[in-house]
Amino acid sequence: MTQSLGKYGEDLAANFLNTHGYKILERNFRIRGGEIDIIALEKNVLVYIEVKTRTSHKFGLPQEAITPHKIKFLERSAKFYRNARQNLPLAERIDVVTVDLTSGKPVVELIKNASF
Numbered sequence: 001m002t003q004s005l006g007k008y009g010e011d012l013a014a015n016f017l018n019t020h021g022y023k024i025l026e027r028n029f030r031i032r033g034g035e036i037d038i039i040a041l042e043k044n045v046l047v048y049i050e051v052k053t054r055t056s057h058k059f060g061l062p063q064e065a066i067t068p069h070k071i072k073f074l075e076r077s078a079k080f081y082r083n084a085r086q087n088l089p090l091a092e093r094i095d096v097v098t099v100d101l102t103s104g105k106p107v108v109e110l111i112k113n114a115s116f
Contacts, residue, residue, distance in 0.1 A: 009053025010037055013097040016108045022047065031080050034073055038097075039081060046092040048078045050114070053099040062098035066114060 014024055022040040029036045038049040050070065052062035059065075074094050082088060096111040 005053055009099040010051045012099050012106050012108055013051040014038060016097065029081055031077050036074060036077050044089045044091060046089050047095050048074055049095045049097055050074060051097045051099065053101065055101045057102060062100055063096060063111060066096050071114065
């Protein structure tokens, strides 16, 4: 996946989240080994959001790219984020936003509380 495709998918996801009541706090929070695409507040819950964008289903649906390894990485990254910030709500979860571009028109879906 190219960086511009990933950014396009993240932009679509951020707009989608904003219209669904999420307040974006940060995008592309990086630590060694990767990043959290979007960090947001939904009501009083801190949400770490992974965005998966696909232009074909050759390698599966976007949500199929969220592996147990990826969830563990997000959990570890969330700890780094929390330790580097103050005054965050105690409640937190991981959501996934999928952006499917296979039909030409973006289809954006939210999977709340992604876990295995």
